[in-house]
Amino acid sequence: MNPRALVAVCLVVGLALAGGAFAQNAKCKLAKVVDWPVRMVGSHIVVDGAINGQKIGITLDTGAQMSLILRSAAVRLDLPKRDAPGLRMFGVGGETRMEIASVDDFRLGEVSTKGMQLYVAGERDFAAGFDVLLGEDFLRNFDVEFDLAHRAVRLYKTSDCGGVSLAYWTKDVPGEVEIEPISDTRPRISFTVHINGRPIDAILDSGASTSVLTKQHAAAVGVTPDSPGVVPGYSSQGLGARSVDSWIGTFESFAIGNESIPDVRIRFADLWKQTTFTSTGSRIARNVTRTEPMLLGADFLRAHRTLVAHSQRKVYFTYVGGPVFQVGPALPQPASRPDGDAPPRTGNN
Numbered sequence: 343m344n345p346r347a348l349v350a351v352c353l354v355v356g357l358a359l360a361g362g363a364f365a366q367n368a369k370c371k372l373a374k375v376v377d378w379p380v381r382m383v384g385s386h387i388v389v390d391g392a393i394n395g396q397k398i399g400i401t402l403d404t405g406a407q408m409s410l411i412l413r414s415a416a417v418r419l420d421l422p423k424r425d426a427p428g429l430r431m432f433g434v435g436g437e438t439r440m441e442i443a444s445v446d447d448f449r450l451g452e453v454s455t456k457g458m459q460l461y462v463a464g465e466r467d468f469a470a471g472f473d474v475l476l477g478e479d480f481l482r483n484f485d486v487e488f489d490l491a492h493r494a495v496r497l498y499k500t501s502d503c504g505g506v507s508l509a510y511w512t513k514d515v516p517g518e519v520e521i522e523p524i525s526d527t528r529p530r531i532s533f534t535v536h537i538n539g540r541p542i543d544a545i546l547d548s549g550a551s552t553s554v555l556t557k558q559h560a561a562a563v564g565v566t567p568d569s570p571g572v573v574p575g576y577s578s579q580g581l582g583a584r585s586v587d588s589w590i591g592t593f594e595s596f597a598i599g600n601e602s603i604p605d606v607r608i609r610f611a612d613l614w615k616q617t618t619f620t621s622t623g624s625r626i627a628r629n630v631t632r633t634e635p636m637l638l639g640a641d642f643l644r645a646h647r648t649l650v651a652h653s654q655r656k657v658y659f660t661y662v663g664g665p666v667f668q669v670g671p672a673l674p675q676p677a678s679r680p681d682g683d684a685p686p687r688t689g690n691n
Contacts, residue, residue, distance in 0.1 A: 369502035369503075370500070370501070370502050370503040370506045371500065371501045371502065371503070372485075372498050372500050372503065372508060372510065373498060373499045373500070373501075374496060374497070374498055375484060375496075375497040375498060375499055376451065376496070376497045377494060377496045378451055378494065378495045378496070378497075379493055379494060380402070380490070380493055380494060380495050381493065382490075383399055383401070383471045383472050384472070384551060385551030385552065385639075385640050385641070385668075386399075386401045386472055386549065386551060386640065387401065387402045387488070387490065387495065387548055387640060387643070388400060388401050388402075388471060388472065389402065389450065389451055389476075389495070390451070391448070391449045391450045391451065391474065392447070392448075392449040393411075393415075393419055393421070393445055393447070393448055393449070393473075393474075394419065394421075394445065394446050394447050395447065396419055398415065398419075398471075398473040398474055399471035399472050399473050399474070400450060400473070400474045400475075400476050401472055401473075401474065401475050401476065401549060402476055402481070402495060402548055402549075403475040403476060403477050403478075403547070403548055403549030404477070404478050404481055404486075404530075404531055404545075404546050404547060404548040404549065404650070405477075405478070405530070405545060405546070405547025405548065405549045405550055405637060406475045406476075406477030406478060406479075406549055407477060407478055407479060407528075407529045407530060408461060408477055408479055409460070409461070409474070409475060409476050409477040409479055409480055410460060410461040410462060410463050410464075410474070410475050410477070411443055411460045411461070411462055411473060411474045411475075412462075412463070412464040412472070412473055412474070412475070413439075413441070413462050413463065413464045414464065415473035415474065416441075416443045416460075416462045421443040421444060421445060421462075422443065422444045423441045423442065423443045423444075423462055424441060424442050425440075425441055425442075426440040426441055426442050426461065426462075439463070440461060440462065440463055441461070441462035441463075442459050442460070442461060442462065443459065443460050443461075443462045444458075444459055445457075445458040445459065445460055448460075450476075460474070475549060477529070478524070478529040478530055478531065479526075479529045481497075481650075481652075482524050482529050482652050483652075484497040484498060484499065484652065485497070485498040485499070485500055485508065485649060485650065485651045485652055485653050485654075486498075486649070486650045486652070487647075487648070487649045487650075488548065488643045488646075488647070488648045488649075488650075489511075489647050490643055490644050490647075491644075491647065491662050491663075499653075500651070500653045500654075503653065503654065504654070507658065508649055508651050508654065508656075508658055509649060509658040509659075509660065511647060511660070512647075512660050514660070515600070516658045516659060516660050517598065517599035517600050517601045517646075517658065517659040517660065517661075518599050518600070518656055518657070518658055518659075519533045519534070519535075519598055519599045519656065519657050520533060520655060520656055521533045521650075521655050521656060521657055522655075523655065524652065524655075530545050530634075531545055531546040531650055531657065532544070532545050532634075533545075533546075533598075533657060535596065535597065535598045535636065535638070536595070536596070536597040536598075537555070537559075537563050537593055537595070537596055537597075537608075537636075538563040538564060538593055538594045538595060539594075539595065540562065540563050542555070542559055542563075542635050542636050543634065543635050543636070544598075544634070544635065544636035544637070544638050545634050545636070545637060545638065546638050546642075546648075546650065546657065547637040547638060547639050548639070548640055548643055549639075549640075550637045550638075550639030550640060551639060551640055551641070552609055552639050552640070552641050552667070552668050552669065552670055553608065553609065553636070553637060553638050553639040553641055553642055553667050554588065554608075554609045554610060554611050554613065554636070554637050554639065555608055555609070555610040555611075555635065555636045556610065556611065556612070556613045556634075556635050556636070557589075557610055557611060557612045557613075558635075559610075559635040559636065560589075560591065560593075560608075560610035563593065565591040565592075565593060565610065567589050569591055571591065571592050572589050572590065572591040572592075573589065573590050574587070574588070574589055574590075575588040575589055575590045575609055575611075575669065575670055576588065576670060586611050586612045586613060587611060587612055588609050588610065588611035588612075589609070589610055589611070590607055590608075590609050590610075590669045590670075591607065591608065591610060592605060592606070592607050593605075593606050593607075593608055596608065596666075596667075598638075598659075599659070601659075601661065603666060606666070606667060607667065607669050608667050608669065609667070609669045609670065613634075613637075641665070641666065641667055641668040642666055642667070644664060644668075645661060645662065645663065645664045645665065645666045646659040646660060646661055646662060646666075647659065647660050647662050
């Protein structure tokens, strides 16, 4: 079975679980497919599952273009693996080697599927309970609601809802942003935000614990590691083996849809430093370079109730409280600098 069977099988079974539909107007129907209780593992959004009877955590990762099992989990679960010839994957930290694992029984929430194959990747251990990435290749088949204030993620199927707001939980005007077309070859939730008044391409990446801007695009709006008040942050890590440096800086403004935040502290990093590669026949494009200027991460989703309406190519959101960007701690600074000045103070937004 093709490793992408996880996507196909879960879709078919999930549709069979669809609950009742409720109407947004005379024609629009929003049918709930599944209502997952979720928990946070660190800053990752996790649904409980199992592989071959052993408990696992399934991370909902809209930033992952391909669903997969982490190599550390495949080893722990003693899954049979084989090479995935000609397939290569790049992300934060550079390249990760690809394999294919055979799974006798895969459970996602209450749904169990027999005889699956999953892609395997990841060059480092992550937190316990962070084992499988369920990516946008699967999630794009649904409208996805992140209601993290109530520890829930819900999947929907809609019909006849063109021009109708799907932010059913509010009577107020929700935030709204259009997303770029999503396809099998480009499964990502991409849209435009504005930083310091300048348009910046961003993707919604629920697998990123905190939002982050690239170093290059931070510089383009006037913030560099040498700017006043900027302090070094802890390194960023992804599926690749390497880490990348990060910094925390203050930006004049951040805006998405009708929501605007002044004097906002955002983390920025040299995200794609190790992701340039010239293909020599493998199943990736030539001169592959990851270029997404900004990842809007799980911190944004914790601060907003959000519905990704794939059916309408829109994201709806309402603010529910707390910091929109959780920049994390800065690296420890010396008690004093050679010139006697105290280090800059830092804090969350």
